[in-house]
Amino acid sequence: DFFMEASGYSTSSSNTSLYNAMKADALAHCLSDGGHFVVPWKGHRAIHDFCNEYTLTWMFPHLDPFVLGGFDDPHWHKPVSMAKQLAHLLHMANSRFEEEPTFAFVFHNILQKREAACLVRFHILDGRHTCIVEDIQQIPGQVFSKLADKLQKSQWAKVTLVEEEMALRVLHKVHMLRHDVPSSDAYKWCHRNEIRSLV
Template identity: 25%
Template sequence: MDCIRSFELEQMSYSIRHCLICNERRVEMKMSSENECLRCHNDKGTVKMFSNKNFMDPLEVPEELRNLTLIEQQLISRISPIINVHLLKHGGIAANGHCVTFPQCINEPAQILPLLPEEIKIIRVRKCGSVDSFKEYNVRRAEIEYALHWLKSNNPAFSDITISQDRLTKLPQNGPIQIQTIETTHDIQNSDKGPAKEQNGPGEVQGETNSCVGLPDLNVDIKHQVEQVVKEVVGPEHGKVTVGRKYVCIPWPTQSDTPLSEFTTRYFFSMAFPCLFPYSKGDFHINRPRTITSMTEWAEHLMWYGDGRFAQHPYFKFIVHNIIMRKRTFKQSSYVVKQHLGEEPITFEELKDMLQRRDNSVAQKVMYFGACLRGTTQY
């Protein structure tokens, strides 16, 4: 008991300190006599890296953007990054599976706002019989209108938008909206156990392969509804969609010549998260007196920001982490060709000749290797 009490007293003695320069709040942060953290105090530049003068402070969220639900934030966002997020039994939030981004002919962000409910790319998975009581699906028309007018006047990323009154009238005054929902009779749980043995060493693949999505309940006639949903998602330019008894085969998506890049698009995070970056300050992709090159340091700065809104956001941290990992993959990984012991190395000319002859055997030997990436099998 004495050890437990001693531990509790030590935890109670910890203090949260606030830096006046970077506006970060940390537990037991080392401070200077001027109430500056040591990082900002030791920064001898004319403009300190994480200061407001360097546009690294996203500033306080105005009243017009506070307390918006998740759906309302989606309705006023110009772009919408997508990632698989699920709720844990103890109330936490996690992201699982592989997140791959394909540019689907996106040439520019949305200019006419707000978005309509059917334009939001959110799919909800729930158990059969669940009641629609989740408050995040509630929409207030007046709050959205106030938020859009404020963003157009104060946020440079939204200065060129057009606020459509016709679209506003299609939103409920104060009520829930319909979200695309998939019901299942099975428990929804995280089944991601990492890469299978076949993924680490697939070997030779016999026969034709197809990418399919399984439909669980065969006794319900939902073929027409599924076909319409899939065609709406993939679009008319992506080829024919085949709907069978058990599977829906979707063709490989096409890519645009001018995709929207999360690595170079100016105001990317401001357009995706207007309630986190109300003035576009603090965004990674903006011009500033001192350029910050490390997205990891930028993200860590936001996670410790004073009001805690970045750390508390449902999926901002997952989007940023995914972008950081994919950026590391581009820089630190390389293609290698698997060969058996004793085989002669494949030269560049031989590899080029195999590709020109459409020899599919080379595809089974090529791997994208990244031993320096945390979370990979090679690491």
């Protein structure tokens, strides 16, 4: 197992008119003589693979050109997990999804990244605990929430306030850690020891 950054780009945006224009273009292409596949064009906007119902269509437009089987669709009355939906698509009879060579690999990596994001913990280097606690006490609580909103809108957002700069410095001192990231040396070592104990 190892991680692969599943990324793609689209000229479309979340705007409804542009999205409808993209769907109309896909439909026209598929209905034209000899039009079997939608050709994805490169763009300037990255596609987020977490909680994005358009990921499947944008990355594999020939498998789902009409956004009928997108993952994490917020309009569904009963939410279905991405893992269950992925298993269903791969186990269907005569499935185009099963025949696509990179489909399962890409979405397996997205599921691994989601799991890693959910099970992550904070880690602080020895000797910095007191310093970080003092810095956090000096920063008002709403500064972190405003900074989070600003960074979610744009990861290249500029900080303007002194408190935001202090908050960013604190964030750089706090690291994220997960004890069993797939493909890491510790993960492989753990499973090797587990296999040895069974033998």
